[in-house]
Structures are given as structure tokens and as C-alpha cells.
Amino acid sequence: MKPTLTLGPVLFNWPAERWRDFYARIADEAPVDAVVVGEIVCSKRAPFLAPVMDEVIARLAAAGKEVWLASPILVGSDRERTAMRDLVESDLLPVEANDMGALALLEGRRHAVGPFINSYNEATLAWLAGRGAVAVSLPAELPAASVAMMAKTGAALGLSMEVQVFGRAPLAISARCYHARAHALHKDGCQFVCANDPDGMPVSTVDGQPFLSVNGTQTLSHGYLALAAEIDRLRAMGIQRFRLSPQDLDMVAVATAFRSVLDGERSGQDVMAELRGMTAVPLENGFFHNMAGAAYADAPAA
Amino acid sequence: MGSFELICPAGNPAALRAAVDAGADAVYLGFRDETNARNFPGLNFSRPELAEAIAYAHARSVQVFVAINTYPQAGNLAPWQRAVDDAARLKADAVILADLGLLDYAAKHHPELRLHLSVQASAANAEAIRLYREAFGVRRVVLPRVLTVPEIARLNAEVDVETEVFVFGGLCPMAEGRCSLSSYATGLSPNKQGVCSPASHVRYEPRGEALASRLGGFTINVFGAGEPAGYPTLCKGRFVPGGGTSRDPAYLFEEPTSLNALALLPELKAAKVCALKIEGRQRGKAYIAAVVAAYRRALDAFDRGLPVPALDLEAMVEGGAQTTGAYTRAWR
Numbered sequence: 174m175k176p177t178l179t180l181g182p183v184l185f186n187w188p189a190e191r192w193r194d195f196y197a198r199i200a201d202e203a204p205v206d207a208v209v210v211g212e213i214v215c216s217k218r219a220p221f222l223a224p225v226m227d228e229v230i231a232r233l234a235a236a237g238k239e240v241w242l243a244s245p246i247l248v249g250s251d252r253e254r255t256a257m258r259d260l261v262e263s264d265l266l267p268v269e270a271n272d273m274g275a276l277a278l279l280e281g282r283r284h285a286v287g288p289f290i291n292s293y294n295e296a297t298l299a300w301l302a303g304r305g306a307v308a309v310s311l312p313a314e315l316p317a318a319s320v321a322m323m324a325k326t327g328a329a330l331g332l333s334m335e336v337q338v339f340g341r342a343p344l345a346i347s348a349r350c351y352h353a354r355a356h357a358l359h360k361d362g363c364q365f366v367c368a369n370d371p372d373g374m375p376v377s378t379v380d381g382q383p384f385l386s387v388n389g390t391q392t393l394s395h396g397y398l399a400l401a402a403e404i405d406r407l408r409a410m411g412i413q414r415f416r417l418s419p420q421d422l423d424m425v426a427v428a429t430a431f432r433s434v435l436d437g438e439r440s441g442q443d444v445m446a447e448l449r450g451m452t453a454v455p456l457e458n459g460f461f462h463n464m465a466g467a468a469y470a471d472a473p474a475a
Numbered sequence: 476m477g478s479f480e481l482i483c484p485a486g487n488p489a490a491l492r493a494a495v496d497a498g499a500d501a502v503y504l505g506f507r508d509e510t511n512a513r514n515f516p517g518l519n520f521s522r523p524e525l526a527e528a529i530a531y532a533h534a535r536s537v538q539v540f541v542a543i544n545t546y547p548q549a550g551n552l553a554p555w556q557r558a559v560d561d562a563a564r565l566k567a568d569a570v571i572l573a574d575l576g577l578l579d580y581a582a583k584h585h586p587e588l589r590l591h592l593s594v595q596a597s598a599a600n601a602e603a604i605r606l607y608r609e610a611f612g613v614r615r616v617v618l619p620r621v622l623t624v625p626e627i628a629r630l631n632a633e634v635d636v637e638t639e640v641f642v643f644g645g646l647c648p649m650a651e652g653r654c655s656l657s658s659y660a661t662g663l664s665p666n667k668q669g670v671c672s673p674a675s676h677v678r679y680e681p682r683g684e685a686l687a688s689r690l691g692g693f694t695i696n697v698f699g700a701g702e703p704a705g706y707p708t709l710c711k712g713r714f715v716p717g718g719g720t721s722r723d724p725a726y727l728f729e730e731p732t733s734l735n736a737l738a739l740l741p742e743l744k745a746a747k748v749c750a751l752k753i754e755g756r757q758r759g760k761a762y763i764a765a766v767v768a769a770y771r772r773a774l775d776a777f778d779r780g781l782p783v784p785a786l787d788l789e790a791m792v793e794g795g796a797q798t799t800g801a802y803t804r805a806w807r
Contacts, residue, residue, distance in 0.1 A: 247650055249599040249622050251629070257602070274602035291596075291652060291666065293546035296576025300610075314655040314664055315549075322549035344656050345649040345710075348621035348801050351727055355716035360807045375718025376727060378694040379687070383718060385656075387727070392649070394659055459662065465691050466659035 176435045177414040178428060179207040179310075179335060181288075182243045184343070184418065185388055186218050186367040193225040195419070200236035202425045204432040205417070208233050209269050211243035211260070213289075215350070215389045216253045217363070230266065242266045244275035246289045247346045247390065269310070281305050288312055288337060288416075289346070293319070295326035302330040310335040310416060313342040313398060316463035317406070324411035333413045338400040339427055339448075340418025341373060341386055341393035342457070342466055351387045360390075372421035383455075384467075394466060396457035399448055402441035402471075403461060404434045422452055477778040479743070480750035482540070482639060483767045486518040486757055491528045491539075493764040498771030501538035503571060504528065504756065505669075510558040511542045512595055513756040514669030526565050538568035542756075544593035545669045546574045546652075556580055563588045571617065572596075573652055582611040591615040594641070595652035595665070601633040608636050615639055617752065619651050624739060624802050628746035637749035642736040643766060643786075644754025646800050648710050648729040656709045660691040672708045679704065688712075697724070705731045735797040737770075737786060740777050762791055 180199060183192060199208060210229060212219040233240045242265075248257045254274070261268055261278040270276040271289035285308040286292060286301050292309050301309060309332050311323060320336060327334035352374060353363040367374070373386030373393055386393040397420060400407065404415065415435065417427055430447050433439040448456060459468030483499035485491035494502045505511025507519040520528060525541070532539045541562040547555040555577050562570045563585040570588060572578050573595035581590055594617040598604050607613040615637040618627060631638055647654070651665075658664030661676040672690055680687040684700035688707035695707035705711065711731045713724040734754070736743065743751070751774075753766055769786040777783050789797075 246653075247599065247621065248603075249619075249626060251626075254600050254602070257600075272600070272603065273596075273598060273606055274600040277602045277606035289653065291546055291574070293574065293666065294549040294552060294576050296547065296552055296580060297574060298576075300575045300579045312655070312666075314658045314667070319549035326549075342655070342659070344659050345654040347649045347728075348807075349648055349728075351716075355725070355727060374716060377715045377718045377720070379697045379713055379715065379724045380694045381715070381720045382693065384693055384714065385659075387716065392656065392728075460655075460658070463662065465662040466655065467692065468662075 177206045179416045180205045181418040196229040200232045203428040207239040209241040209243045213243045214391045241269045243269045246271045248272045308333040321410045328411045335414030337416040342398040345392040352389045396455040399456035401444040482752040484756040489760040490763045493760040495537045497767035503540040505542045512669045540569045541567045542571040544573045544595045546666045578611040597650045597652045604634045624742045631747040639750035642751040646734040732796040732798045
């Protein structure tokens with residue numbers, strides 16, 4: 174089966190115009206098969222994207238992309254619940270559920286399970302498949318042995334299994350906004366300071382060592398998770414979908430590079446070298462290799 | 476039974492007896508392995524110890540809940556399924572679960588066993604809670620520490636499930652069960668191994684007069700001379716927002732502080748919360764005895780309409796500071 178290259182949702186607070194232009198270029202130039210769109214981190218940001226959402230979806234669809242709507246990660250407040258219900262009930266596009274509430278509303282409909290639902294084992298996969306899931310994107314912290322078992326079980330259940338292969342690893346979500354807190358603001362009066370950091374706000378240790386990246390209520394890895402050199406192994410396991418998480422760099426080039434590995438035209442090591450030339454942010458693959466997520470292990474040459 | 480059930484932690488048999496004797500309505504605990512989210516060295520219960528614990532508690536009309544609230548490892552479900560089987564066989568009053576596959580297993584194999592949804596499942600809205608109720612017959616949900624009291628009240632008006640909330644002890648500022656910070660720094664996580672910021676990866680480094688605390692390859696805090704040095708729980712560390720050394724280090728996620736929602740008893744009752752939970756299975760029996768007794772006195776006074784006495788536990792709480800966390804609007 175031909176592998177699917179997926180572009181996950183933009184996690185950062187990009188101005189609507191930039192967001193629209195980003196997807197226009199993705200539609201025109203990026204060799205991705207599927208695109209997941211939606212504001213999944215902060216419900217306060219969603220209204221800014223609403224005016225351009227239909228245009229973006231239409232543009233992606235016209236370019237032949239498989240378009241999915243992503244549901245928010247954390248749904249607690251009334252505003253978040255309303256947004257979640259509206260998203261699911263609009264029934265315009267298939268939904269990727271990132272919270273159990275969205276999953277509840279999607280029963281019996283074709284849907285995907287996003288990486289923010291805890292899919293850690295084959296029993297969970299079987300339960301999800303029984304409710305109508307067609308694809309499951311695995312949590313970033315799963316090690317190779319778990320991914321292999323999940324890929325095998327997923328295939329038997331008819332699920333298309335996905336692994337994130339590029340972009341900062343999502344590490345935590347909170348009701349509290351750390352962007353606002355870092356600026357001595359409350360979430361309600363946040364002044365959208367997260368927009369100052371289109372690739373996340375760097376967080377270093379007391380020693381100045383880069384560590385994490387804050388994106389409003391979300392905390393991500395400082396390094397970019399990058400599994401280009403592990404793609405052949407992932408494919409051999411039965412992983413069918415490969416997710417790129419958008420960062421503030423040339424994502425068309427990133428997608429083109431990963432496509433070339435999936436198509437067998439370039440080696441993963443070669444693409445890792447190209448990625449290192451594109452960014453000063455370190456590349457990490459520790460989770461997959463059963464180490465600290467921040468670690469980097471040289472993958473054996475395929 | 477008063478307004479609330481008081482749910483108390485036990486990390487070993489002595490702590491369980493302390494909690495029971497001090498006035499717990501129920502005690503929660505885990506097996507001595509990776510099946511529970513407090514999988515710390517020297518903690519937790521063997522099967523025979525659980526049998527004795529249940530006998531001790533039941534003889535005093537106290538319930539025992541068994542937390543099996545990590546996410547079973549792919550290809551290795553047996554330890555988690557066996558934990559559920561053994562809790563049922565030993566007549567635990569409930570099991571506290573988080574994983575969908577394990578909930579499905581328990582509902583199918585032990586239809587009589589009472590299921591509670593762990594805070595590690597992070598069910599924060601009515602739609603999610605109804606799903607756990609309908610799919611698995613979950614009877615009680617331990618709510619994630621992300622909701623305000625008014626949100627809890629509205630939620631309780633919509634769901635036919637008991638709710639339990641944390642009122643005292645350690646506080647996760649992140650949505651529980653959805654956090655890989657520990658795993659990022661050390662490779663070990665609450666969801667997989669049942670540990671957060673594990674002691675095996677902690678080092679303290681003298682730096683002149685100061686003391687640095689490290690977790691894995693990262694400095695989590697530096698304490699000045701005379702400043703009490705705390706444990707390097709990742710989310711309670713000092714970091715530099717903006718990166719580098721651009722600004723002074725700050726408690727970016729949360730101060731080393733302890734949850735205490737005692738002042739919110741009237742609001743929690745009006746919100747129709749069923750049970751109040753004390754965090755701290757890693758704590759010793761003296762701590763458990765003091766905290767449970769203080770909460771028992773407070774709840775008894777509250778039930779009689781008397782002024783609620785202060786807990787007087789300042790010496791015992793992390794950093795000596797207390798917060799109402801997400802329950803009040805301070806986080807918004």
C-alpha cells in the first residue's frame with residue numbers, strides 16, 4: 174500500500190493571513206496526501222481562523238488533499254465544549270478526535286483518532302476500531318516495540334496506523350496558559366502574546382540549556398522529533414501514515430524530503446543531513462528508541 | 476455518611492492502617508509494580524498485603540479502591556489484566572482505571588466490579604464522561620485538576636456519574652495522563668511506567684554556596700544558600716522563559732506548592748461533588764495520619780454546620796505554600 178504523508182494541524186498562533194498562505198502553498202507545492210486542519214490548542218485563537226477556514230479547506234481539497242478537521246486537545250470550559258460540538262456536528266469533513274468527548278460524539282461515523290487520545294496498546298486499538306475509527310495516530314512517547322505491536326494489531330483491525338516523524342513533540346496540555354504566565358498576564362487577558370512565538374516560546378534551564386517550547390497552554394519539546402532515518406523500519410512494521418507537524422520553517426521542503434524517503438529515492442540519513450542544514454533546532458528521536466525523548470540515537474543504516 | 480466521602484492514600488500497610496484509623500471513608504492504593512501511577516521503590520502492596528488491608532478496612536467499614544491507572548504496555552497486557560482480576564478476587568470495593576482497553580476488559584470479565592475512572596484518563600467534559608459511563612458502566616470519575624468549581628457544578632448537572640475531586644496534596648498543573656514531560660527528560664513516564672521525575676534520574680550538585688537539582692540531563696532548579704532545596708519534579712522547576720539566559724529563571728509552570736481546597740467545601744457541596752480525595756501515596760504514615768485526621772475534623776465540623784477548623788498542616792506541605800489550583804479563577 175502506498176504510504177500516506179500527513180500534515181498535522183498548525184499548533185502555533187499564526188496570524189490568519191499567514192495561516193491561509195501557508196496552506197495555499199501546501200496545496201500547491203507540498204507532496205502530502207492528507208492535511209489535518211483546525212486550532213486544537215486554544216479556543217481563544219479559533220475565531221481568528223474562522224473567516225479563512227472554508228477557503229483553506231476548499232483550496233486543499235481542490236489540490237486533491239484528503240482534508241480532516243482536528244478537534245481540540247483539552248475540552249473543559251463551555252466555550253471549548255461548544256466548539257467541539259460544532260466541529261463534530263458540522264459533518265462537512267471527517268474529524269480527527271483529540272479528546273474523548275469528541276470521540277463520544279463521533280460514534281458510528283468514520284473518524285480518526287488523533288495523537289492526543291491515549292492509544293497505548295492493542296486492547297485500546299480494538300475498542301477504538303469497534304467504534305468506527307479508521308486511522309489512529311500514536312502518541313509520540315511510544316517506543317519502537319510498542320509501535321511495532323500497534324502497527325501489527327492495527328493492520329489486523331483494518332486501522333491505518335500513523336506515527337509522527339517530524340516536528341516538536343507535544344508533551345503536555347494544561348488549563349493554564351504558560352505564555353500568559355511568562356508575561357505576567359492572566360489567560361483571560363492574555364493579549365495573545367503567544368503570537369510573538371510562531372515556533373513556540375523557547376524555555377531553557379537555569380544553565381541556559383534549551384529544553385522545552387511553550388505554546389500557550391501546550392508544552393512541546395525544544396528539539397524537533399525527526400524519524401527520517403527510521404522510516405524504512407516503520408514501514409516494515411506496517412505503519413502506513415507518517416505525520417509532519419508544522420514548524421516555522423519551509424514545510425514544503427520538509428514534506429518533499431520525507432516524500433523522497435517514502436518513495437525510496439533518498440536515504441533517511443541523507444534527509445536528516447538536509448534537515449540539519451535547514452534549522453539550528455536539534456533533531457531528536459529518543460522516544461522511539463526507548464530513551465529520554467530529548468535524546469538522539471543514530472539509527473542503524475538501512 | 477456526611478456530605479462527602481473522604482478518599483485517602485496509602486503507599487504501604489502502615490499508611491493504610493493510619494488512614495483507616497484517622498477517619499478515611501475509603502483508602503486507595505496500588506500493587507507493587509508498573510500497573511499504578513505511583514510505582515515508586517518501596518511503595519505499594521503485594522497480593523497478601525492487599526488481602527490483609529481489605530480485611531482491616533472492611534472490619535472498620537472503610538472501603539478499599541485499587542488504582543490500576545497506568546496504560547498497559549503493547550504486547551504485555553497480562554500484568555494489568557491480572558491486577559484487575561486480583562482486585563476483584565480479593566473483594567476490593569472498586570478499581571480505578573484509565574486505559575480504554577483495560578476498562579473494556581474489566582467491564583467484560585468482571586461485570587460486578589465497581590469501576591472508577593482515574594484522573595489519569597483526564598475526562599474533563601460531560602460528553603467524555605457519558606461515554607465512559609455508557610461503554611463501561613463507570614460509576615465514578617476522578618476529575619482532572621483543570622476545571623473550575625462552576626464548571627464542575629455544570630458537569631455534575633449533566634452526568635449520571637459520581638464525581639471525586641482532589642482537595643489536598645501534590646498538584647499536577649498539566650492535564651493528568653496527557654503529560655510526557657518526565658518521559659522527555661528521563662525516558663520514564665507516568666503513563667507507561669507509573670513514575671514522574673523518578674528518583675533514579677535525580678542528582679543534586681553543589682555549586683559553591685548553591686545547590687542544583689538535576690533530572691536526567693537537565694537542571695530543574697538551583698537553590699541559593701539557605702533556600703530549602705525541593706525535589707526536582709519537572710513541572711515545579713525554575714526555567715528561563717524566552718530561552719538562553721534572557722530573563723531571570725522563574726517557576727514557569729507552577730511553584731512548589733500544595734493543593735488545599737478546604738476553603739471550597741460549601742462550593743464543592745453545592746456542585747454536588749461526591750468524594751474528596753487526598754493525594755500522597757508516596758507519603759509516610761505520620762503524614763497520612765495527620766492529614767486524614769485534619770480533613771476528618773474539618774468535614775465533621777462542616778457537616779454539623781460549625782466553623783471549619785484550619786488544617787494546621789503548613790509544616791507538611793510542599794514549599795510551605797498552598798493553592799486552590801484550577802478550582803478558582805486564578806488560572807484563568
